[in-house]
Amino acid sequence: MDVVDQLSVLVHLSRVDKYVAPSESKLIHYIGALNGLSKDQIETLIDHPKPMPTLEGVDEDDRLDYLLNIVQLMKVDGKVFTSEIEFCEKIALKLGYLPGVIAELSQFTYADPEISTSKKFLRQLAQKYLIKK
Template identity: 55%
Template sequence: MLPVEEQLSILVHLSMADKFLAEEESKLIHKIGEGNGLSTEDVELIMDNPKPIPNLKDLPPDEKFDYLFNVIQLMKVDGKIYQSEIEFCERLAIALGYKPGVVGDLSAYIYSDPAIMTKRSYLRSIADKHLVPRK
């Protein structure tokens, strides 16, 4: 599993795809970081200096799905979806080993409000259909 710092860095890169960090995006990044044991200061440091995106293809399927879910939720959290954010999510999906269409298919079921949840097993079944077979 990638360290939480690298996971948050990916979310920071996505949130900045539109060149603006919305308050809702910042709150979600903080919530995820603090939920994983980081202090507010640690999260701020990552937000100010995100790490480069690592190689994600070798992650286990569960972790790939978690990344994909988190970036799609972050893309939607501020209520505005920019083409640059969609393109970032699609590039990340490809880096994870998915076909880019997974972003559109999952977006219909992932909501900006973390309290509204579609069953994860259903979302995972949608995502798994988009996994590119490993050679």
């Protein structure tokens, strides 16, 4: 997984409502730090995210991580805007999932990264929404 691409996607999502909430910034920092980025590297990405990646060729585990991270970020500030849902659904499509996967995963994804549902369970939910090729 390219953590810079993934964090850039999160930054783009956080800016959909024209405001990066402190809780969104905190989650982006948390994910970046978990993946070995320094505070300065993360701040640079928040200020200057890479353009949206194509997301082609992302493996199954990374696709699920993208989905879970965008759903979590969408919910972290306690306000979910239609524009954020639409953004997440577009990302889901780019990752090879039907847009309904966002609503399904939202039911079992929490804003607090310390609270989590079994990844195996979430993977099973998401697989129902894979676009068949």
